[in-house]
Structures are given as structure tokens and as C-alpha cells.
Amino acid sequence: MASSANILRTVTLSSCLSVLLGGALRGQEVEPRLDRLTPAYVRDLVDRSIAEATPLLEQILAVRGTRTVENTLRPYDDLLIHFNAVQIVGLLAVVHPDSAVRAAAAEGTRRRGAFQAARRLNPQLYRALAAIDTAAADAETRYYLARLLAEFRRDGVDRNDSVRATIAALRDEQRRLEQRFNENLRLDTASLAFGDTAELAGLPPDWLQTQPRGPAGEIRVGVGDLRFVLQNARNPESRERAAIRLQNRGAPANHFVVDSLLRARDRMATLLGYPTWAAYQFDGMMAGSPRQVERFLDEIQRLSEPAVTRDLARAPAVLGEHGPLRMSDQQYVAYHKGNAQSGASSSALVREYFERVRDAMLHLADTLFGLEFRAAPDLPVWHPTVEAYRVFDAGRLAGIAYLDTHRRTGKLPASSTAAIRWGVSSRVLPRAAINMSLVRDRPGDPGLLGSEEVAGLFHEFGHLLEDLLAVRPWFGTSGLPVEFDFREVPSIVFERWGRDPAVLRSFARHYRTGEALPDSLVAALRQADELRSGFGIRGLLFRARLSLALHERSPGGDIDSIARALRDATIPGEPPRVSTHPEASFTHLVGYEAAYYTYIWSAVIADDLLSRFTAGLLDPVTARAYRRAVLEPGRSAPAGQQIERFLGRPFSLSAWAHSLDDP
Numbered sequence: 001m002a003s004s005a006n007i008l009r010t011v012t013l014s015s016c017l018s019v020l021l022g023g024a025l026r027g028q029e030v031e032p033r034l035d036r037l038t039p040a041y042v043r044d045l046v047d048r049s050i051a052e053a054t055p056l057l058e059q060i061l062a063v064r065g066t067r068t069v070e071n072t073l074r075p076y077d078d079l080l081i082h083f084n085a086v087q088i089v090g091l092l093a094v095v096h097p098d099s100a101v102r103a104a105a106a107e108g109t110r111r112r113g114a115f116q117a118a119r120r121l122n123p124q125l126y127r128a129l130a131a132i133d134t135a136a137a138d139a140e141t142r143y144y145l146a147r148l149l150a151e152f153r154r155d156g157v158d159r160n161d162s163v164r165a166t167i168a169a170l171r172d173e174q175r176r177l178e179q180r181f182n183e184n185l186r187l188d189t190a191s192l193a194f195g196d197t198a199e200l201a202g203l204p205p206d207w208l209q210t211q212p213r214g215p216a217g218e219i220r221v222g223v224g225d226l227r228f229v230l231q232n233a234r235n236p237e238s239r240e241r242a243a244i245r246l247q248n249r250g251a252p253a254n255h256f257v258v259d260s261l262l263r264a265r266d267r268m269a270t271l272l273g274y275p276t277w278a279a280y281q282f283d284g285m286m287a288g289s290p291r292q293v294e295r296f297l298d299e300i301q302r303l304s305e306p307a308v309t310r311d312l313a314r315a316p317a318v319l320g321e322h323g324p325l326r327m328s329d330q331q332y333v334a335y336h337k338g339n340a341q342s343g344a345s346s347s348a349l350v351r352e353y354f355e356r357v358r359d360a361m362l363h364l365a366d367t368l369f370g371l372e373f374r375a376a377p378d379l380p381v382w383h384p385t386v387e388a389y390r391v392f393d394a395g396r397l398a399g400i401a402y403l404d405t406h407r408r409t410g411k412l413p414a415s416s417t418a419a420i421r422w423g424v425s426s427r428v429l430p431r432a433a434i435n436m437s438l439v440r441d442r443p444g445d446p447g448l449l450g451s452e453e454v455a456g457l458f459h460e461f462g463h464l465l466e467d468l469l470a471v472r473p474w475f476g477t478s479g480l481p482v483e484f485d486f487r488e489v490p491s492i493v494f495e496r497w498g499r500d501p502a503v504l505r506s507f508a509r510h511y512r513t514g515e516a517l518p519d520s521l522v523a524a525l526r527q528a529d530e531l532r533s534g535f536g537i538r539g540l541l542f543r544a545r546l547s548l549a550l551h552e553r554s555p556g557g558d559i560d561s562i563a564r565a566l567r568d569a570t571i572p573g574e575p576p577r578v579s580t581h582p583e584a585s586f587t588h589l590v591g592y593e594a595a596y597y598t599y600i601w602s603a604v605i606a607d608d609l610l611s612r613f614t615a616g617l618l619d620p621v622t623a624r625a626y627r628r629a630v631l632e633p634g635r636s637a638p639a640g641q642q643i644e645r646f647l648g649r650p651f652s653l654s655a656w657a658h659s660l661d662d663p
């Protein structure tokens, strides 16, 4: 979902397992002491991991005679396993409570990135891998090697020395700018003041009670809660102010960071022989080219037209008489259209039923996929509120999961899932962490969740399950699918469980009375799904078009006018009164870059996959088939092949388009 700023999808490290390394460095890895991290300790972890990887690389290059899978690809894969053991610094850079540790981790992430980039630009290494004889290898190994060589070429390994040096410098510049972008968002935490509870009428009482107050009694709403205001405040002025504050988060500083970042990306793409960054980034994805993505987005816009018309027709009844529809009214309309009479929103009402949502989610993982999550309070964690679990598959330890769901100062108010360490069959236990800012730890707060938060938690849990299940014999075939635009499929599929009537009834109980979730609320929950409502899909479409257009602009093209034109062509209603800089707070510009369309693309595939659950979403037989065909293959086969294995045909848009039809 839009809430999942997946800046960490590429992150991954640390293990309490001893991992046997190939060649020179057989031995035990040190287990990072997650509960006692210091900046010096983090720096040392990174130093050692880089220092130890270097001789492994030299060992690969020193092989004489015929190059084989065993004497070249195997040690290369061992090198990746070894390097992956410190990937946790990427996560620590955004979640650790100590800013000095975060800074050391961010610096370590940059150094690791530079080492990785140098490896990918090493022509001797490329020649060594290209010389491997794979005639006798299995299909997974052949696919791995062919893909690896294509990635090396795409990144410029066959260019001359000076071009390669420029590419490495541009990569480093991009990493610095990306970290500055996130840092600016982290620092921009100023809350928005609302004069009295009347300005926030429509927000649930338990929520209002726990908001901090200013000296004059004003209610101070933090940036992490403004979306909730946008969805629930009856006062249109309050919604407008929340929308403007949210869009201008990180501005003006990030406006300039984005501008520099786009220039650096454009220079690198051009240097590598691509017309734009989007063309470079999409090479190797399912969609393949910017042209294909534009066609897809046009089709989505066309298919969503009737649903937008319906939402526009409903808006006056929901909003009452307050003049023309504004863009800042859309979420309110989406969340209230089923309850126009009562004025209550689905997101406000259902929150009273979700106290047990986490346990229900873990229980579902067992019912559907046979994964048992056992609380592991003995495992060290980076903050006392982080929950650790050992995950068992048919009684066998299969991974470690962390849920870091509490709000903290210094933690980005965005949701993501980080593979801390990719699993390798019989060698490395996978570890992954969900990073969200859900639980507020305030006195008197019962810790209830809104419908969007529940969906967001299920979404991230879908990522976590894939991180734990995509474990292959090779490090290089484990983990997330090669095609970036396939990566939101498992999360959007699992999100559907969090919105399914049968599933909701099975766990949603009122936190005080124990009463089951009424049918009217089940229906309301469905309506608030961004991917299934006319207004919702246009918001996603705008961000998808913006992410693409910014990476296809000619150098010097003005970001503000590009954003304005796309917004006005995609989202119905009056634009904000003051100028906004949506790019400044667009967290996906780091990590997703030109490919925000991935969310819609993956949602279309997810709905198609779910159409096979004809006996209901709780059918374990189909769920196990889905696990085998989609969650387990990791990077071992093309995404298209995984879809066809499960559906028996390529995917189509019809299941998703049908979901937009009004019930």
C-alpha cells in the first residue's frame, strides 16, 4: 500500500547461526549483540565484513584452469552469504533508538554499497563468472548465472575504466542524496495544532483523548496521525490543512534533494546507454519499458473511470453542503461513503475490534501456510518494545521474525519490511523485521488499530512471510523475485486476508464487550481499500505517473509543474489552495524510484492469483499451493513462470477490474 515506504526491501544481515564459509574463511561469524549496539561496534562490524570479503574475492580470481560451478560460482555465492551477514546495518540506520548508532549504520550502509558497486564493476570477476561451464548444471543454477551476468552488463562492467569510475562515483552520490532525503523527512516532525475538539469532530474519542496538548490547550497532531485526520475529520478546513502539511513534509529541503537525485540518476542512465533512468530501471522487470508502463497506467485510468464517476456522485451526500469537492476531501469520501447517514467512518468504527489483530495474523500464518510463530523473549533486540519470534515450519526452526511496531522519536513514520538476512537451504536461517509506527505507548491508550493500520500490518506481514519462505540452495536464488514489479504481490495478497469478511469475523472482537464484528462494518472495511475505490486508485495512479515522469523528464524539467499537471489530469476535485511539493514527502522516490506503478501492477496480479481461492481465502489447500508456486521460488525462476504455475495461464486485468464494480 501507499503506507509501505519500502525503502528497506533491498536491505538485509546477522545470524546467531554459525555459517560455514567457502575457502579461506571457514569459521564462525560473530553474532551482532543487537541489545548492546554502539557506534564503534557497528563500524567494526562493517569494517570486518568488508575486510573479510576481499580475500574471498581474490580467491575466486586466482582460480587456474577450467572454471566450474564449484570452483567459481560456489565461492562467489559464499562471498555473498558472508557479506549479507552485516546487512542489518541498513535496518539499524532507520530504526535504532540511538541517533549515533543510526549515523554509524548509515555510514556503514554507504561503505557496503560502495564495496558492492565495485564488485559489480569488476571486469575480472565478470570474466571469471562468464567463463563457467554450466552444461551439466541444473536449471536453477543456469538461470542464476545467466541473470547474474546480465546484471553485471546492465551495470556497466564492460565499459572502460573512466566510465566505470564515473558510475561508481554517481552511485555513491545517489546513496548520499537518498540518505539526506530520508533524514530531512525524519527531522520534519512538527505537529499540526488544532484549536479544539470541534476542529477534530469525527475522530474517535479514545484517539482524541491520547493526543498531546499544547500550552493553550490546543491539540497537537503528529505527522504520523494526519492521514487519520484526513480520513475522519468532518471539518473540511482541518482536512485541507492536514493534506497540505502531509504533502509539504520535507519541503523545501527535499525539493532540492530530489532535483539533484534525479540529475544524478539521469547522468548514470545516459552513461550506461539508456535514454532515461526509467528505461534503465525497467530493463529486466516484468513491464520491461516505460512505454509498457504508460500503456498499463492508461488502461488503469480508463478502467477506473466508472468507479470515479460513482464516487463523485456520492460525494455530496457524504460531504453535505460545503462547496465544490476538494482533493483533500477524497479520503474522507472514500471512508464514509457507506455510512453517509450516520457520519461514522469505517476506519473510526472498526478500530475498537482489533486489539487481537497481531495474534490473529500469526494464527493465520499457521492455518494457511503451516508456519508457527513462537514468542522468543530470550533473543536480543535493538529496543525493548521489539518482539522477537522463532518461526517453525513442520516443527523445524525455519527463521527468526521481529515485529518493531511501536512509535519512537527518530523512527521514520513509514512502514517497511526488511530482510535482515536471506536464508540459504541448510546453511543460513532467514531473518526479517517489520518496521511500523503503530503502537503509541501513551497512558490510557488501549492500543487499538484503524482499518488502514490493520491492512498495513497484514501487508507488511505478507512481505515478511515471503522473506522467510524464499529460501533456496543458492544465496543468489533466495530472496525477493528478480522482477521488482512483482515484489508487492505477496504483501497485497496477504492484505486481502485482513479485509476478507470470513477472516475478519474469525478474529475481530470488540476490545471491551467481546462482541463480534457486525456485517455492516465488514462491508465498510472493504470500501476503504485504496486499490478498490475510484478515488483511491486515482491517488495511486497520480503517484505512479509522478514517479515515472520524474525519471523521464529532460534535464532541467521543472518538478513542480510536472507534478501539478499530472495531479490535475488524474485526481478529480479542487487542488490545494497553497502550492505543495508532493515529491518532497514521496518516500518511494528512494527505493522504488520510477517504479511506483509496481503497487497497481502487483495488485492486478494479486487479485488474479486470489481468484484461484474459489473455496474461500481460508482454504489451506490452495494456500499451500500458493506458498509453493509464488512464495518459495524466490529468485530461482522468472515471475511470469511462477504466475503460470499457479494460475495455469498468464495474468490478466479482469479480476482486478471486476473488483472495482460496486457491490
Ligand SMILES: [Zn+2]
Pocket: 001, 004, 006, 459, 463, 488, 491
Ligand atoms: Zn509493500
